[in-house]
Amino acid sequence: MQIINQLGLMLRANVLNQLSAKVKLASRHHSPARFTAALTGIDNRERDLANRFRTGRLSVEQLQRQATRLALQDVTLYSVRPANGGAPKPARLQPVENARAFHAVLRRAYREADPSQKRALYPLVTRDSLRDQARRMLADAFWQGHLSAPEDLKVQLRTLARMEAAEQDTLQVRLPALQRQGVKEIVDFIAARQPEGPDEASAPLRRRLQQVAAELGLAIEPALGSHARATTPDAAVPQWAGPLPSLVTLADAFWRGDSRLHDYGTLSNTVNGIVSQWLEGEPSDHTLPEKRCRRTFEVLEYIRQHAPRATLPGATAVSALLERHAGRIEQQAVDQLIAAGGTLPPPPNDTGSGGSSEA
Numbered sequence: 001m002q003i004i005n006q007l008g009l010m011l012r013a014n015v016l017n018q019l020s021a022k023v024k025l026a027s028r029h030h031s032p033a034r035f036t037a038a039l040t041g042i043d044n045r046e047r048d049l050a051n052r053f054r055t056g057r058l059s060v061e062q063l064q065r066q067a068t069r070l071a072l073q074d075v076t077l078y079s080v081r082p083a084n085g086g087a088p089k090p091a092r093l094q095p096v097e098n099a100r101a102f103h104a105v106l107r108r109a110y111r112e113a114d115p116s117q118k119r120a121l122y123p124l125v126t127r128d129s130l131r132d133q134a135r136r137m138l139a140d141a142f143w144q145g146h147l148s149a150p151e152d153l154k155v156q157l158r159t160l161a162r163m164e165a166a167e168q169d170t171l172q173v174r175l176p177a178l179q180r181q182g183v184k185e186i187v188d189f190i191a192a193r194q195p196e197g198p199d200e201a202s203a204p205l206r207r208r209l210q211q212v213a214a215e216l217g218l219a220i221e222p223a224l225g226s227h228a229r230a231t232t233p234d235a236a237v238p239q240w241a242g243p244l245p246s247l248v249t250l251a252d253a254f255w256r257g258d259s260r261l262h263d264y265g266t267l268s269n270t271v272n273g274i275v276s277q278w279l280e281g282e283p284s285d286h287t288l289p290e291k292r293c294r295r296t297f298e299v300l301e302y303i304r305q306h307a308p309r310a311t312l313p314g315a316t317a318v319s320a321l322l323e324r325h326a327g328r329i330e331q332q333a334v335d336q337l338i339a340a341g342g343t344l345p346p347p348p349n350d351t352g353s354g355g356s357s358e359a
Contacts, residue, residue: 019045023073027088038077045070050109053117060120063109064102071101093152095141096160099134119334123301126294127167134160135186136305139193143205150212157183157216187213192248244273247299251306255318262318264325271299271329289340296333300326 019041026034049066052058058066075097079088091098103125110118110125123129138156147153161182165175191209194202213219245253250270254261261267275295282288303322 019073023077027076027079035077038073042070042074042077045073046105046108049105050112053109053121054112054114060124063106063121064124067102067105067109068098070105071098074101074104089152092141092146094156095137095146096134096156096163099130099137100163103130103133119330122294123297126298128298129301131164131167132302132305134163135189136193138186139190142190142209143193143195143202145205148208150208150215153208153212154216157186157212160186183216184218187216187218244270244277247274247302248306250274250299251303254303254322255306255308257318262321264328267325268329268332271296274299286340289337293333293337297330300329 019038022034022038022041026038049058049063049070053060053063072091075091075094076088078097079091079094106121107125110121113121138160141147141156142153147156158179161179162175164182165178187209194206250261254267261270275292278295279288279291282291300322304326307319
């Protein structure tokens with residue numbers, strides 16, 4: 001049966017030129033020639049996506065969907081085979097690597113795009129975007145039950161913590177402390193994204209997360225024992241005690257229909273206030289306009305990315321309202337940056353294919 005499967009993959013890879021078959025063949029029946037063929041196929045597909053985006057044949061949303069599929073191929077190709085000779089680890093068990101490969105595809109499209117396209121894609125190619133994407137994908141993979149083995153979850157937690165720590169401390173002086181703190185933050189992030197639904201459905205996963213946290217010497221925030229978000233569409237609109245909401249509160253309030261935030265002036269002032277708060281203590285030099293612009297895009301992208309998973313009444317209209325307001329706020333931020341003599345910076349330098357770089 002294994003020989004028949006291999007022959008089928010060879011037919012699809014060599015005759016039908018299917019990229020997925022090339023990747024599976026190289027992953028399951030490794031040889032230098034097969035690996036090179038699969039790697040070349042991924043690179044060609046990545047180049048094609050960048051070209052189609054640059055020429056207007058792909059929207060940002062379509063590019064993201066295509067990049068998600070291509071990232072899976074990249075991670076599958078680079079999956080390490082266990083020492084006992086078993087099958088390589090499935091891509092669904094490697095959400096952090098998936099996020100990194102996804103990010104690499106978008107960065108390539110960004111480099112080759114024109115200025116207006118770069119403006120639209122910029123919020124998705126920053127280092128902060130990679131961190132947030134990796135955290136979301138790791139949390140989703142856990143709550144979907146893919147990381148059922150504690151060791152698989154620990155590997156992903158440590159991989160992401162190393163990646164985040166390396167971004168913060170390029171001299172590697174504080175890496176161990178940053179990694180420990182990063183693991184704690186990521187575990188709390190996963191706990192806070194407990195999905196809505198009956199408590200008994202998530203109970204086994206909650207226990208597993210608590211077990212892993214205990215093994216790592218961590219304590220999980222109390223929110224893990226109950227849903228952090230309301231589970232009914234008519235839940236009360238969250239309020240905030242201080243003058244400015246947190247990002248979580250801001251996103252929840254907007255999507256739950258807080259009429260204050262549906263007013264352009266209120267939303268704009270709130271976003272600008274959060275950005276100003278973030279930038280307190282930053283030096284007032286030539287880099288400040290760029291930081292303000294980047295942070296503005298990131299706040300709005302956070303709201304977009306935290307739309308309710310379940311379709312609520314009027315959600316489409318609220319989404320359209322957000323895009324109208326966000327477009328004006330983003331354009332204002334860009335205009336201010338240009339007026340200050342700045343330009344949108346390039347994303348971080350690539351270190352090669354997403355799946356091949358070391359965390």
